[in-house]
Amino acid sequence: MKQMELAVIPGDGIGKEVVPEALRVLDVIAEIHGGLKFSSTHHPWSSEYYVEHGEMMPKDGLSQLTQSDAVFLGAVGDPALVADHISLGGLLLKIRREFEQVINIRPAKQLKGIVSPLANPRDFDIMIVRENSEGEYSSIGGSVHSGEDEIVIQNAVFTKKGVSRVIQYAFELAQQRSGRVTSATKSNGIVHSMPFWDEVFKEVSTNYKNVQTNSEHIDALSAFFITKPQTMDVVVASNLFGDILSDIGAAIMGSIGIAPAGNINLNGKYPSMFEPVHGSAPDIFGKGIANPIGQIWTAKMMLDHFGELEMGTLLLEAIESSMQSGIKTADIGGSSSTSEVTDEIIANLRNK
Ligand SMILES: NC(=O)C1=CN([C@@H]2O[C@H](COP(=O)(O)OP(=O)(O)OC[C@H]3O[C@@H](n4cnc5c(N)ncnc54)[C@H](O)[C@@H]3O)[C@@H](O)[C@H]2O)C=CC1
Numbered sequence: 001m002k003q004m005e006l007a008v009i010p011g012d013g014i015g016k017e018v019v020p021e022a023l024r025v026l027d028v029i030a031e032i033h034g035g036l037k038f039s040s041t042h043h044p045w046s047s048e049y050y051v052e053h054g055e056m057m058p059k060d061g062l063s064q065l066t067q068s069d070a071v072f073l074g075a076v077g078d079p080a081l082v083a084d085h086i087s088l089g090g091l092l093l094k095i096r097r098e099f100e101q102v103i104n105i106r107p108a109k110q111l112k113g114i115v116s117p118l119a120n121p122r123d124f125d126i127m128i129v130r131e132n133s134e135g136e137y138s139s140i141g142g143s144v145h146s147g148e149d150e151i152v153i154q155n156a157v158f159t160k161k162g163v164s165r166v167i168q169y170a171f172e173l174a175q176q177r178s179g180r181v182t183s184a185t186k187s188n189g190i191v192h193s194m195p196f197w198d199e200v201f202k203e204v205s206t207n208y209k210n211v212q213t214n215s216e217h218i219d220a221l222s223a224f225f226i227t228k229p230q231t232m233d234v235v236v237a238s239n240l241f242g243d244i245l246s247d248i249g250a251a252i253m254g255s256i257g258i259a260p261a262g263n264i265n266l267n268g269k270y271p272s273m274f275e276p277v278h279g280s281a282p283d284i285f286g287k288g289i290a291n292p293i294g295q296i297w298t299a300k301m302m303l304d305h306f307g308e309l310e311m312g313t314l315l316l317e318a319i320e321s322s323m324q325s326g327i328k329t330a331d332i333g334g335s336s337s338t339s340e341v342t343d344e345i346i347a348n349l350r351n352k
């Protein structure tokens with residue numbers, strides 16, 4: 001019996017609604033597999049936890065998580081209770097950084113049964129490889145003076161190690177896919193870090209002669225996600241650019257509610273973390289209408305990560321069959337509830 005220990009952090013808002021749904025699905029996967037078992041430890045770390053304890057997670061929170069094979073997270077952020085930079089910084093970003101989850105992989109591809117908002121979507125299948133430990137998301141900076149004289153400085157950090165690592169990862173991945181890498185740059189406006197990024201991209205590419213490359217400025221590339229997403233395969237981007245591109249990727253798939261993500265630790269020292277691309281969606285929290293597919297597809301990515309590719313494929317097929325049968329939440333044009341969608345996915349899993 002292969003036993004997988006999950007550290008479960010539902011977090012805030014709809015994270016608390018979609019995480020239990022994905023766990024229900026994982027239990028059925030384990031049952032179908034026969035030789036796989038998930039056990040989970042739940043952590044209530046969230047903005048509510050912060051209000052009670054003055055911190056997003058206990059002092060030994062990270063060491064509690066190290067016991068697990070993976071962290072399974074919903075979403076963090078409840079701006080009505082805690083400022084976003086404190087809540088995300090004290091939990092989500094802290095885990096990504098301290099656990100050296102240096103790569104964030106985020107697929108954007110058309111699913112059967114989900115209508116893209118694009119008028120003429122041609123079959124696209126993109127994998128965004130986002131740098132996940134540095135770049136524009138840095139805590140280096142500060143402010144001086146006040147009032148009209150106030151000055152705020154926010155530094156972006158680009159290290160040779162970090163940039164080559166993410167670009168190399170993208171090339172390796174492209175070799176297993178259709179062999180193309182697009183690099184997101186902005187060297188026409190950001191004159192130090194982006195020319196450096198381009199240089200490293202060029203340098204790494206010389207080791208992958210069989211991979212086709214192109215480099216696009218982030219503004220144009222954002223537009224290409226809308227006008228010709230089918231021309232892209234692996235897209236490698238800095239932390240901020242990758243963040244923005246992945247919401248666009250989610251949008252052209254049909255909804256931000258369906259997109260998954262894997263925060264990958266490459267050195268094996270810490271667990272990786274799986275979470276949907278979306279946030280806590282305070283505007284729909286409590287209504288039972290959150291789309292659970294982002295979280296459930298995230299579970300598929302986790303299964304793939306554990307080497308359970310067959311189960312991963314089965315799960316994605318079950319999601320697609322459910323969508324084709326029309327059991328959908330409102331964000332993708334349906335009227336079903338969160339749990340009705342999950343029930344349908346489970347029924348489809350059992351029928352396969
Ligand atoms: N990785 C994380 O935990 C992230 C956390 N956040 C946090 O979440 C909070 C809300 O942020 P927003 O910018 O509003 O982004 P959001 O992703 O939570 O919501 C954006 C829009 O998409 C909709 N949406 C999101 N997930 C959905 C789902 N599963 N089903 C149906 N509709 C869905 C929401 O209702 C909203 O209209 C903030 O505190 C933010 O900092 C935002 C993005 C990622």
Ligand SMILES: CC(=O)C(=O)O
Nearest residue numbers: 088092243277278279
């Ligand atoms: C924080 C955020 O927006 C993300 O990780 O996608």
Ligand SMILES: [K+]
Nearest residue numbers: 074075276278
């Ligand atoms: K999330």
Ligand SMILES: [Mn+2]
Nearest residue numbers: 243244247277
């Ligand atoms: Mn984001």
